[in-house]
Amino acid sequence: MNSFLRCVAAVLALCAAAPALAQGAEEKDNIAGPYVPTPWVIVDEMLKLAGIRGEDVVYDLGSGDGRLVITAAKRFGARGVGVELQTELVELARIGAKHEGVADRVKFVQGDLFETDIKDASVVMLYLLPRFVTRLVPRLRAELRPGTRIVSHDYPLAPWPPDRELSMDVAEKEMISGTSWTRLYYYVVPARVQGVWELTLPRALADAPLVVQITQEPHATGGLIHHGNAELFLRDLTVRGEGVRFGLLYRSRLIAFEGTVNGKTMTGEARAGSVREPWTARYLGPLQR
Numbered sequence: 672m673n674s675f676l677r678c679v680a681a682v683l684a685l686c687a688a689a690p691a692l693a694q695g696a697e698e699k700d701n702i703a704g705p706y707v708p709t710p711w712v713i714v715d716e717m718l719k720l721a722g723i724r725g726e727d728v729v730y731d732l733g734s735g736d737g738r739l740v741i742t743a744a745k746r747f748g749a750r751g752v753g754v755e756l757q758t759e760l761v762e763l764a765r766i767g768a769k770h771e772g773v774a775d776r777v778k779f780v781q782g783d784l785f786e787t788d789i790k791d792a793s794v795v796m797l798y799l800l801p802r803f804v805t806r807l808v809p810r811l812r813a814e815l816r817p818g819t820r821i822v823s824h825d826y827p828l829a830p831w832p833p834d835r836e837l838s839m840d841v842a843e844k845e846m847i848s849g850t851s852w853t854r855l856y857y858y859v860v861p862a863r864v865q866g867v868w869e870l871t872l873p874r875a876l877a878d879a880p881l882v883v884q885i886t887q888e889p890h891a892t893g894g895l896i897h898h899g900n901a902e903l904f905l906r907d908l909t910v911r912g913e914g915v916r917f918g919l920l921y922r923s924r925l926i927a928f929e930g931t932v933n934g935k936t937m938t939g940e941a942r943a944g945s946v947r948e949p950w951t952a953r954y955l956g957p958l959q960r
């Protein structure tokens with residue numbers, strides 16, 4: 672056995688038990704999972720599902736031996752950051768990065784993933800216990816840039832419905848989770864659209880701007896317009912990354928909107944029959960509850 676493999680074996684033996692031994696950690700309730708490395712075949716599938724590109728910055732929250740980040744750098748030329756509580760695993764990941772020739776592209780930080788700044792990520796990888804991935808949902812949706820991709824191994828980010836799911840049988844998982852059945856969940860962080868917006872339609876479709884109240888929760892997004900005595904609902908309002916689309920039945924015409932959210936403005940094209948015109952929306956402020 673060469674010195675690298677000896678070091679790996681010693682560290683793994685120590686780390687599998689380490690979370691249970693961490694003094695005082697229980698009170699903090701931040702041990703989001705024991706050290707269980709993602710099998711290599713699943714590493715490949717997670718990177719593929721995330722569609723890693725050279726310009727990506729891949730974060731693994733609870734990075735273990737750093738295999739996801741190191742492989743993303745080695746195979747796709749991405750940059751990456753691993754955040755890991757256990758010092759020995761951080762050290763192991765740094766050795767691994769050097770060994771694989773990607774130490775200049777990746778960084779391993781010893782720290783608590785719940786307290787780490789994640790806003791530079793363009794991809795986030797997770798393999799944590801269910802209640803901890805759920806705990807991360809508000810932060811992921813609030814802090815990550817729209818369009819950031821997330822892949823979670825085995826546990827969904829409930830109540831956020833995934834954009835894609837993938838299942839596969841991996842014999843190695845039998846020893847880890849008692850079943851070979853493995854599921855991967857893929858999410859794209861939506862632009863933040865909750866609040867009051869002024870929607871301006873082309874003259875051909877409306878003569879005055881409309882005020883829209885948008886509510887955005889992980890499981891549903893909705894929009895409401897008070898128009899005279901009537902309430903008009905945005906139909907099938909969908910936000911995916913920076914893209915937005917919805918329908919509106921206005922003065923007996925069904926108008927289909929497609930566009931892009933850019934911070935406090937939205938712009939796009941509205942279609943109604945043969946009419947195709949630009950539309951805009953301007954953020955007015957938070958919802959009044």
Ligand SMILES: C[S@@+](CC[C@H](N)C(=O)[O-])C[C@H]1O[C@@H](n2cnc3c(N)ncnc32)[C@H](O)[C@@H]1O
Nearest residue numbers: 703706707708709733734735755756783784798
């Ligand atoms: C199931 S392992 C996954 C390792 C790696 N992501 C992989 O897929 O191979 C979970 C890792 O998260 C780490 N971890 C648990 N809670 C953490 C926290 N609050 N901050 C940083 N790392 C944490 C554990 O030490 C462990 O190495």
